[in-house]
Amino acid sequence: MTQHGPLGVAVIGTGKMGADHVRRINEVVSGARVTAVVDVDAERVKAVADGIEGCTAYTDPAAAMAAADVDAVLIASPGPAHEAALLTAFEHDLPVLCEKPLTPDAASALRVMEAEQRLGHRRVQVGFMRRYDAEYTKLKTLLDSGELGRTLMLHNRHRNASIPSGFTNANLVNDSLVHEMDVTRWLLGQEITSVTVLRPRPSSHAPEGLDDPQFVVFETDGGAVVDVEVFLNCGFGYQVQAEAVCERGSARIGDAHDLLVNTAGRWGGTIAQDFVERFADAYDREVQAWVDATRRGEVTGPSVWDGYAAAAVCEAGVRSQSEGGRVEVELVDRPAFYR
Amino acid sequence: MTQHGPLGVAVIGTGKMGADHVRRINEVVSGARVTAVVDVDAERVKAVADGIEGCTAYTDPAAAMAAADVDAVLIASPGPAHEAALLTAFEHDLPVLCEKPLTPDAASALRVMEAEQRLGHRRVQVGFMRRYDAEYTKLKTLLDSGELGRTLMLHNRHRNASIPSGFTNANLVNDSLVHEMDVTRWLLGQEITSVTVLRPRPSSHAPEGLDDPQFVVFETDGGAVVDVEVFLNCGFGYQVQAEAVCERGSARIGDAHDLLVNTAGRWGGTIAQDFVERFADAYDREVQAWVDATRRGEVTGPSVWDGYAAAAVCEAGVRSQSEGGRVEVELVDRPAFYR
């Protein structure tokens, strides 16, 4: 059933990501408005709500989801709070856009997956927003067209200018590499079967406790080999690249440029300094797609299965970091529900 | 005064451009909805209105502008109808986004300019949408920063894959070259003082009645020399490029790419096939900017003066085509109102 008026959205979590989604829904996206904001920090959430006409502040997600003017939920709270919020949303049968990670580990993701199946229909879109990036989308379209034949290898680079201190090897897998895990699964339409993490001698700019950069190899159930450079203190900028090598050609994204400048012996352009700059449009498109689908009464985009599979691959990645060598990924059979 | 609810927009003209703006306002832009559509074709306008909740069809622009749910007007009717629609909007003191050309000639543009001045405040944004293109915006920002020094020359290319038959030399100036006229004035912040149109021996693909390509030189009151290649049947795609050559460097846009493909002995990418593909985002941003400014009670973007100046330069261009050689541009003094 199609919704005619604007979609009333409850945004759970008003930290950096949540606040940005509030702004996006109210000022960028067509057909939605924020009617509820939720945060354990009562003061912060009140301040946010006060700035928006017709928006109520809550500290309890369940209360917000029970409100009459809430048609859908965007979860942007910390990962450990996701499972409870998702289960509550299921009780109200509300459509959800859940920021990644779906949940912090494979076991909890599996529980969410089972709960959604009990509900009998898909309700959750997981926030793997690279699937909405214009460059990735073009690459996906080209690969799916079959023009280049089967994809044999995928080379990826994931570079941040710098990373806040406190970021650990596990964060590198769970928060950074997780994007390439999803991109690999999505672009190839295959599951990752093993992960091998190699650690070069770290850069002298690597902070205490983080081996930076790392080089990761995935193998897939379709026989593809995928490599990922993750370099979180590369110094020069935020750079995400992917090259698919296929039977009849190769295709590369991540070198996009617009303005070329000649100055003082050098030609070239600038490099984006963070993911906000690089992926701003992808976030806008992701939320717009979710709003549009929800208003049409549909659920599209990355599913709970995708969130679960990413969690399982992450667990293998963290084990490869600590134990060394190649680690096989353990996945339950994919339910027909998610095919 | 700030408007809280969505802006009610009357769209005048429901041809290709108008229909696209209707879709844009309802499905892409945040904070506005189409409450009225106007067209002399009663059947067509009714069909458009029927598909939109809360939208009324009109055949008379004045009736639409008098409606209570109309807060602003977007004029997308043919050029000769613009003057009357603008004057009516002024009577209702409504904010207007007027598609280019402002009016078909400098004399009528001058009348509109005078009417707006009598109103006492700016009401019109003219639809020179290249000012909202991400690449042009970056170029403008760089030039304005002063980093490269004064701009000495500007090289432009304006290429269409092909053009419908019936397009004349005058169309080439008034409908195609007009964009580079505005871009020149905007990027440099200078007025164009002369136009010289050169016509190479036409391509064998040029249709009857059109000398294609043409090569145009502008001189400005700041001493810059600007050249424009206009090639409307280039065959390979829609390509808009600009290079500013400055005292300490040069900067070029229009070679942007995202996906690089290797196939069968060739590397490279695709070329956009029309302006819709190339400038889709610019149109979205233009209308969003107009909606946002209007809701804040402001008028921004290209002014009636810009529409008038473009019309005056076009007249000189058409004269250079027919008489040959360099033709000086005649402009009235710029009113303080438009500084």
Place this chain on the structure above:
Amino acid sequence: MTQHGPLGVAVIGTGKMGADHVRRINEVVSGARVTAVVDVDAERVKAVADGIEGCTAYTDPAAAMAAADVDAVLIASPGPAHEAALLTAFEHDLPVLCEKPLTPDAASALRVMEAEQRLGHRRVQVGFMRRYDAEYTKLKTLLDSGELGRTLMLHNRHRNASIPSGFTNANLVNDSLVHEMDVTRWLLGQEITSVTVLRPRPSSHAPEGLDDPQFVVFETDGGAVVDVEVFLNCGFGYQVQAEAVCERGSARIGDAHDLLVNTAGRWGGTIAQDFVERFADAYDREVQAWVDATRRGEVTGPSVWDGYAAAAVCEAGVRSQSEGGRVEVELVDRPAFYR
């Protein structure tokens, strides 16, 4: 008749260019050696000869050309000395590679042309070395293939990082722009019929007495329109670009790069700082081609007609600079000898 041993070359003029050719012949090119060097500066020429086994120093070109071990002549002396050296070479019927300009003006070039015709066979290759540059050669090959159809326009950029003081507007035409004159004639296979020089308000880095940059338009007898930006103090490097716009496509050279570097927020590469760096290979190939052809008993490459035509176009260019506006080029009819 083919020459088996290495070609003995007399190099006339041992200034910067001459000395570089001496090095080139002895250390880079296959099949030739310098057997004579000539310069009015007796001390300098002796120093050069002393460093080379089997090489004699002369102050008189005629004496060098009469020597038994001299098979061919490379003229790299100042332009005003070229006519006499060429006529002497004709007396000895020696093959000549003559650095550009052939002679300083059209009248003297015409005299050389007549003298060579009296000789009855071509003896002179003029040093327009861009015809030997790999990029220009590829562009020429593509245009000649007919794949893109007839060439309609040619856009050129000729930028130097900076120019020594004392360089005049006439130098800009005779020493810089002359390359694009030859490139235009060679790429298109057409004669230039008019020259128009436009002078933007000069860069603040332009030295006293030089209007820098300048923007030049050529028209050709095949109906093509050619534009050239000449910017001799652009600050950022030596950059030579050309784009041919044809009926079925366009092709551009001069953006070649090899090493791409990411550093501190910027991606890109370096720009060559002078013509020696940019065109080193072209000079090597030019001289090797001359040596190879000479050893085979042939004369190839740019002819005296090309040298004459360049001189005539330069005269028109200088007149356009001083008088303003469009100046027609005056050429004698092309002798059958040079077809």
Place this chain on the structure above:
Amino acid sequence: MTQHGPLGVAVIGTGKMGADHVRRINEVVSGARVTAVVDVDAERVKAVADGIEGCTAYTDPAAAMAAADVDAVLIASPGPAHEAALLTAFEHDLPVLCEKPLTPDAASALRVMEAEQRLGHRRVQVGFMRRYDAEYTKLKTLLDSGELGRTLMLHNRHRNASIPSGFTNANLVNDSLVHEMDVTRWLLGQEITSVTVLRPRPSSHAPEGLDDPQFVVFETDGGAVVDVEVFLNCGFGYQVQAEAVCERGSARIGDAHDLLVNTAGRWGGTIAQDFVERFADAYDREVQAWVDATRRGEVTGPSVWDGYAAAAVCEAGVRSQSEGGRVEVELVDRPAFYR
């Protein structure tokens, strides 16, 4: 001691590679000529010698090396014949340019290394010609400058349009991958300590008996991680790329272009179709550098140690292919002689 006349070179082996070197020495390189050609095929070698003034045909390398007009030896015979030819050259104390591989395995390479050490001075330059490629040279210069800090990772692509049938997995390592082995050692100045070969599900264009493509990971004694895609039937062209990822930036080669063409909806350029086209200049520069050094009485370039190390890494690579997993490289200690 410096040699004044041209260097007399004996070329051993007149197959495709040898014949090309004969042409190069006689027609491209300055300061050398072929005075002897050697081949077991008496007819072929006589035909080659007959076309060159002052060149004698031999079927026995030792006889050629004993000739008075032979100053230096270029070995381009099949790999198994290299050891004997090298030892004979050592007997005559002749400088040698030996095409890769030095010898077919590490044991024989070790014997050559010991023989050269007994001779007491370096005599051999091994034909790893990528070290003479302009792009690799620039990359090496940049890395050695320290500007980007220590190199942490090196990503390589090695693609051939297609490969003759009969090429085996061992050939892929010994004839293709061997270049990246040398490039890795040379660019980083480190030894390779382990090799891991991964084999994606082969392309449907892979010939019987060859797993194509393969993905290889090297680890080095400096802690760098190096990956190489080897794809010998990629279909689109010959493409060699390398990206060094360093502590303060990254640098990439192998995307060089010169001519950019717009045609029919596509922009881009051509891809070289084989190594002859891609590396022609590198071969020229390699042989010129060898001739120049030899005439100065010096030995430069890749040494016998480099040939030995490549052989040892190749053996590990072939083992990883057949046994799977990571294989450690076994190297003798590097003799002081080769430091």
